[in-house]
Amino acid sequence: MGLRATFSYAGRVVNPIAQPLPTRTGGFGGAAGLIDYLKDHSVTHLIDATNPFAAQISRNAVAACAAAGVPLIALARPPWTPGPGDRWTRVPDVAEAARSLGSTPRRIFLAIGRTEISVFEAKPHHHYLLRFVDAAKERPALPHHDIIIDRGPFAETAERDLLEKHRIDLLVSRNSGGEGARAKIDAARGLGLPILMIDRPDAPQRHEVGTIEEVLDWIAHSVTDRGV
Ligand SMILES: NC(=O)c1ccc[n+]([C@@H]2O[C@H](COP(=O)([O-])OP(=O)(O)OC[C@H]3O[C@@H](n4cnc5c(N)ncnc54)[C@H](OP(=O)(O)O)[C@@H]3O)[C@@H](O)[C@H]2O)c1
Known part of the structure; x- marks a missing residue:
């Protein structure tokens, strides 16, 4: 054209x-x-x-x-929907995701990008696995965390290995939809892990x-x- x-x-x-x-x-x-x-x-x-x-x-x-x-x-991109084997709890936004984390320390893969990580400073007793596209200029003010610098798309087997290696027991994800980011959702299902799924804004x-x-x-x- x-x-x-x-x-x-x-x-x-x-x-x-x-x-x-x-x-x-x-x-x-x-x-x-x-x-x-x-x-x-x-x-x-x-x-x-x-x-x-x-x-x-x-x-x-x-x-x-x-x-x-x-x-x-x-x-x-159409949002993801839960299927058989998925253990989702849906929350309306990042603030509610942070609020709904319990008092028992957990090992959480916080797959929400960089911009709203600070919301989880109110829950410092958990261990967070963070994945960013670029190295952070400042370290997040989370006492227990690991950072991975990597860029999708990711394969389900690699996501599964990552979840196992870091002994993740909860995935926090935004419902981005599409294929490039869904491997972590499939990997969590395969391992029987629960997901806090953040709904899209209107x-x-x-x-x-x-x-x-x-x-x-x-x-x-x-x-x-x-x-x-
Ligand atoms: N923006 C993205 O590309 C992007 C990608 C992945 C994830 N997200 C997620 O979306 C949430 C909000 O992020 P956000 O602050 O980037 O978006 P936003 O809240 O929709 O946008 C905030 C401001 O950033 C500027 N902006 C956003 N996208 C732009 C674009 N494509 N071209 C030019 N300017 C743009 C605009 O500034 P002006 O008002 O000055 O024009 C806009 O008002 C975060 O959780 C973030 O992780 C955003």
């Missing part, structure tokens, strides 16, 4: 995976800043393919596109699809010879 497109990153990862398209990094300055960006760069279509837990940028995108008259589509009303093919179809049907 010969379209021009740009990836936008929040800048949370120091070394993002290289992409075959131009990228820009950093916030726009709220919905108002995003409106300016859309206009300044003559953007004709916006694809919201962000993480389902990045709720603010998704709200901003809906508001900015409505104001600027730019059509928006969201690529949202997404705004928007045109949402579950596959890249549907996004490409949407572009193909809505792009004129003007391009993106």
